[in-house]
Amino acid sequence: MKTTKFNMTRRNLLASALAAPFVSAIPGILTPARANETVKLQFMYPVGVSGDINKIISGMISEFNSTHDGIKVEAIYAGSYDNTEQKVITSLGVGEPPALWLPINSSLQTFLGLDALEDITEQAKSDDIYDDFIGGFLNTAVSDGRLYGLSYQPSTPVLYYNKDAFAKAGLTKAPETWDELSEAAKVLTVRDGDDLKRWGLIIGGGWHDWMFEGYCRQNGLVPWEADKVLWDRPEAVEALEFWKTMVDAGYMAPASTWQGSANDFMAGSTAMLYHSTGSLTNLRKSSPFEVGVAFMPKKKQFGASQGGGPIMIAKKQSDAKKEAAWTFARWMTNTENQAAWSRATGYLAVRKSSWQQPEMVKYLKEVPQAEVAMKQAEYSGAFLQVPAYSRARDTLKSAIDRTLAGEITPQAALVSATAETNREIARVLRRRG
Numbered sequence: 221m222k223t224t225k226f227n228m229t230r231r232n233l234l235a236s237a238l239a240a241p242f243v244s245a246i247p248g249i250l251t252p253a254r255a256n257e258t259v260k261l262q263f264m265y266p267v268g269v270s271g272d273i274n275k276i277i278s279g280m281i282s283e284f285n286s287t288h289d290g291i292k293v294e295a296i297y298a299g300s301y302d303n304t305e306q307k308v309i310t311s312l313g314v315g316e317p318p319a320l321w322l323p324i325n326s327s328l329q330t331f332l333g334l335d336a337l338e339d340i341t342e343q344a345k346s347d348d349i350y351d352d353f354i355g356g357f358l359n360t361a362v363s364d365g366r367l368y369g370l371s372y373q374p375s376t377p378v379l380y381y382n383k384d385a386f387a388k389a390g391l392t393k394a395p396e397t398w399d400e401l402s403e404a405a406k407v408l409t410v411r412d413g414d415d416l417k418r419w420g421l422i423i424g425g426g427w428h429d430w431m432f433e434g435y436c437r438q439n440g441l442v443p444w445e446a447d448k449v450l451w452d453r454p455e456a457v458e459a460l461e462f463w464k465t466m467v468d469a470g471y472m473a474p475a476s477t478w479q480g481s482a483n484d485f486m487a488g489s490t491a492m493l494y495h496s497t498g499s500l501t502n503l504r505k506s507s508p509f510e511v512g513v514a515f516m517p518k519k520k521q522f523g524a525s526q527g528g529g530p531i532m533i534a535k536k537q538s539d540a541k542k543e544a545a546w547t548f549a550r551w552m553t554n555t556e557n558q559a560a561w562s563r564a565t566g567y568l569a570v571r572k573s574s575w576q577q578p579e580m581v582k583y584l585k586e587v588p589q590a591e592v593a594m595k596q597a598e599y600s601g602a603f604l605q606v607p608a609y610s611r612a613r614d615t616l617k618s619a620i621d622r623t624l625a626g627e628i629t630p631q632a633a634l635v636s637a638t639a640e641t642n643r644e645i646a647r648v649l650r651r652r653g
Contacts, residue, residue, distance in 0.1 A: 265297065267300075327610070339367070358370075381493075402465070405466055420491055436455055451616060451637055457630050494516065497592075
């Protein structure tokens with residue numbers, strides 16, 4: 221029997237597709253594409269973690285096309301989340317957007333400001349979306365009570381650690397607090413004179429602002445509101461001071477890249493790594509040692525920020541394309557596909573029913589690390605939902621980088637970044653009227 225690239229039978233895929241309800245009698249509800257038409261859709265997506273994500277998504281889309289007469293989806297790999305956002309914005313500017321795209325959840329306000337998103341609230345209400353989707357994940361695509369996307373690949377950062385290195389250092393468990401993290405990083409750092417052999421800790425670069433928001437939440441602060449950022453608050457400054465202390469002590473790398481940090485961990489060049497749960501399968505299978513996974517250590521409380529993104533549907537396209545786009549988005553997020561996607565990658569399945577699938581229950585027994593991020597998600601919230609979020613991220617990343625490089629103090633860096641970002645947010649809001 222033919223199987224997909226993530227071990228699902230064609231029969232299961234067909235069953236899940238046919239089980240998806242569609243209602244056409246209610247005004248405003250999209251209906252499936254008509255069987256006597258071939259509706260062509262472009263789906264633009266990023267790859268935000270290490271591993272073979274691109275191949276997995278391409279395999280899913282091939283399976284969809286082979287089981288859905290009348291709809292043809294073209295997969296467009298756009299690079300990173302940032303690249304995807306910019307390409308979609310460019311296509312919107314010339315009036316030729318893809319039918320669907322998968323952005324970081326923080327871009328919601330940006331696309332709403334461009335009047336680019338189809339409101340899918342009524343479709344979701346007529347389906348099982350609000351009943352079966354995990355609320356905290358679905359809420360990252362909600363604005364003013366309306367739904368503008370179906371959660372697809374939610375994630376949080378987690379702490380990966382080298383169990384072999386821990387055992388050699390006499391460490392019996394993962395750190396649970398900031399103080400324990402610092403002490404573990406000290407013990408795990410290995411030097412031969414001035415020659416560094418292994419870092420105790422690396423925080424994955426490129427998305428270290430995402431990790432930093434988690435640190436703020438661990439210190440009791442959600443570092444943004446709908447119309448401003450709060451990075452200059454004492455809780456945020458204390459978090460960056462903690463990072464700087466570990467860098468100055470020589471336990472934590474002052475800089476890294478996203479993919480490079482994952483490679484360093486798999487090569488044994490760092491004993492602990494902050495990275496996305498979406499990297500779990502690749503790190504676990506590619507590392508020559510046993511990989512441990514733990515909550516990000518806490519200060520006042522556990523806390524994390526949700527990354528990943530929803531599948532969004534373009535507003536300005538034909539009804540036939542909207543109908544077909546809903547069919548595709550609904551299929552990508554059905555129970556069986558989400559369970560298989562989670563097992564293949566480490567991203568969190570968005571449906572309650574996915575976690576109850578027999579294959580998923582068996583997987584969690586075999587790979588208990590996969591459940592850590594799901595449990596940590598109880599302490600998480602949406603990531604940086606402000607206008608001009610992309611500029612905001614760049615500003616914060618620069619402030620963090622300059623601080624860890626010793627060019628500026630944490631206090632000065634975050635005060636300046638806050639003022640600059642809030643001016644930009646205010647400018648965008650004035651322009652929107």
